[in-house]
Amino acid sequence: MTTTPPPxxxxxxxxxxxxxxxxxxxxxxxxxxxxxxxxxxxxxxxLSNGFIGNGWRQTMIAKFEEAANQAQKDGLIxxxxxxxxxxxxxxxxxxxxxxxxxxxxxxxxxxxxASPTALKPVIEQACxxxxxxxxxxxxxxxxxxxxxxxxxxxWATAAAEPLIDGIxxxxxxxxxxxxxxxxxxxxxxxxxxxxxxxxPGVEVxxxxxxxxxxxxxxxxxxxxxxxVPKVDGVIGCGDGxxxxxxxxxxxxxxxxxxxxxxxxxxxxxxxxKIDNGSVAVMSDPGQSVAALWEAIDLLDGKDIPKxxxxxxxxxxQKDRDTWAAVLKPDEYAAWPWTQELFRKQVEASKNGSxxxxxxxxxxAN
Ligand code: LTH
Numbered sequence: 001m002t003t004t005p006p007p008x009x010x011x012x013x014x015x016x017x018x019x020x021x022x023x024x025x026x027x028x029x030x031x032x033x034x035x036x037x038x039x040x041x042x043x044x045x046x047l048s049n050g051f052i053g054n055g056w057r058q059t060m061i062a063k064f065e066e067a068a069n070q071a072q073k074d075g076l077i078x079x080x081x082x083x084x085x086x087x088x089x090x091x092x093x094x095x096x097x098x099x100x101x102x103x104x105x106x107x108x109x110x111x112x113x114a115s116p117t118a119l120k121p122v123i124e125q126a127c128x129x130x131x132x133x134x135x136x137x138x139x140x141x142x143x144x145x146x147x148x149x150x151x152x153x154x155w156a157t158a159a160a161e162p163l164i165d166g167i168x169x170x171x172x173x174x175x176x177x178x179x180x181x182x183x184x185x186x187x188x189x190x191x192x193x194x195x196x197x198x199x200p201g202v203e204v205x206x207x208x209x210x211x212x213x214x215x216x217x218x219x220x221x222x223x224x225x226x227x228v229p230k231v232d233g234v235i236g237c238g239d240g241x242x243x244x245x246x247x248x249x250x251x252x253x254x255x256x257x258x259x260x261x262x263x264x265x266x267x268x269x270x271x272x273k274i275d276n277g278s279v280a281v282m283s284d285p286g287q288s289v290a291a292l293w294e295a296i297d298l299l300d301g302k303d304i305p306k307x308x309x310x311x312x313x314x315x316x317q318k319d320r321d322t323w324a325a326v327l328k329p330d331e332y333a334a335w336p337w338t339q340e341l342f343r344k345q346v347e348a349s350k351n352g353s354x355x356x357x358x359x360x361x362x363x364a365n
Pocket of ligand 1: 051054056057137178179182184212282283284
């Protein structure tokens, strides 16, 4: 059933009184932020993130907040709210949080989902309530939502192929999986297995769950190192700095890895002059900012394709030092999507032309 949303002004009043109740009930149920100043007739944008347990997600949220703050100052939005589900990518927790957000009547809801299927009913509820839903960083089984994502196949391919070439197409590897349960991870793991099947000379000695997080991958890899033979490479999700620490701790030579796209890992790669097939590739945490621009344009009635694929974050060796110079140790490389660049990328998607390549930010930005 489709219900007509009430006018924004009335919704703002209802939201204000309910917000107090929700804030109280939400206490202790995950982290979040609230750009609550302003409001009026300008849109209220909410973001629900299904997992906050790695640095990529933390950068993704930080970039969103930075852009949403600026959009609020520029009068493009009235207010925004971010809610991060606690725990290890639990769809149940995220559904509960989205239900609470919907009571606050956002105009648009951005979702980085914990599951490609379990959120379908609550997304339908949001759409029926008149909320514009933009799911990002994942495919989703919810036809009423708009989807903005990166190619997880490209990401997994860019992580595995140079590494396999770097070890000469033969040897022993460990596979460090990402955020298990999420759609990106499922697609990436399948891609990794497909690539490995084409390289019979490469043997998988162990598969661990690194959750796209250096510290978690370090622990997981350390846990198997005593029971595996010499390892030539670790195909990962962007956790190579942590993986390298695990090998060093175990007194073993550091193999080829998939580095995080953050300042710490890029500087480690640079300073140690590593040239063994190691790469730095992840998806783009700036997707959350692109999703914000998408929500604003959808609320403005603009025609946007139901699915948009934005470029991944592959830090090639030629650009490594430029990125390394501008990123803090725990900050992940993110494409700086402005509203203008977002619109250009939408046009590129519509025309099937080359994707937009935003500039690498400079230290002055
Ligand atoms: O879940 C994660 O943090 C993974 O890095 C992906 O979501 C990023 O695409």
